[in-house]
Amino acid sequence: MNQAKKSFKELIHGDKPVLVDFYADWCGPCKQQAPILKQLTERVGDKIRVVKIDVDKAQAAANQYQIRSIPTMILFKDGKIVWRQSGVQPLHTLEGLAKQFGG
Numbered sequence: 001m002n003q004a005k006k007s008f009k010e011l012i013h014g015d016k017p018v019l020v021d022f023y024a025d026w027c028g029p030c031k032q033q034a035p036i037l038k039q040l041t042e043r044v045g046d047k048i049r050v051v052k053i054d055v056d057k058a059q060a061a062a063n064q065y066q067i068r069s070i071p072t073m074i075l076f077k078d079g080k081i082v083w084r085q086s087g088v089q090p091l092h093t094l095e096g097l098a099k100q101f102g103g
Helices: 002-012 028-044 059-064 091-102
Strands: 018-023 049-054 072-077 080-086
Touching (some): 002 018, 018 028, 028 049, 072 091
Parallel strands (some): 018 049
Antiparallel strands (some): 072 080
16 A cells, blocks of 8 residues: 555656546546546647546545545646646646646
8 A cells, every 4th residue: 555655656746747537437527527638638648647546446545635526636746736626627728737737
């Protein structure tokens, strides 16, 4: 378990911004968000990294970041939260974040 936490911590302290999607397989809005995230990665390439975290499998991470509703997205830059929002996010909003924080 500590190794998983360490890996996540290392990931969010990486050289590029990391958009973390906290989701669950049974969540309807999360299923709506998935193709939007796929489009985002196709459009912005490697400006940001997108990571999906299943709250049912990673309850410690969900608790650590006080995830109360899903989907919740958190954008980390240099290990710090620079943006956080719950609910389905439109592509243009996420693209704007990639441009703003991804260079």
